[in-house]
Amino acid sequence: MTEQVTVAPAGVADAGEILTVQRAAYLVEADIGRLSVAPDQQGRGVGARLLAAIEAACAGRVDRFALFxxxxxADNLRLYDRRGYRVVAHRPDPNGFRLAVLEKTLVGSARRDA
Structure with missing residues (x-):
């Protein structure tokens, strides 16, 4: 079963899907993908609040978060590091830009559906 949750500030109609929770028998992972903040809102803590909202929405339901x-x-990597994410791989995007793939594994996760 795949469940999709969209998190966006009020009034932002084009925020898009930023979170897909992938359910499997052995693991539940929140695949955030790429978290994007409008350029005029960057540096105001919006990304940190969005990430916190995603994590809160998944509390007790996932063992791991993944994003790129x-x-x-550097600013994004610092934010993710502060939130407990670690770079696990690098890969190119379709345009050839180098991406960092990050994961955060929850220790002692107590999923409600486990």
């Missing part, structure tokens, strides 16, 4: 960002996006 530009490998040279």
């Amino acid at each position: 960002t530009g490998a040279d996006s």
Whole structure:
């Protein structure tokens, strides 16, 4: 079963899908993908609040979070590091830009559906 949850600030109609919870017998992972914040809203803590909202929406339901960002996006990498994410791989995007793939594994996860 795949469940999709969209998190966006009020009034943002084009925020798009930023979270898909993948359910499997052995693991439940929140695949965030790429978290994007409008350029005029960057540096105001919007990304941190969105990430916190995603994590809260998945509380007790996932064992791991996964996402990606530009490998040279120092501000994004700092945010994710502060939130407990670790770079697990690098890969190119379709345009050849280098991406960092990050994961956060929850220790002692107590999923409600486990």
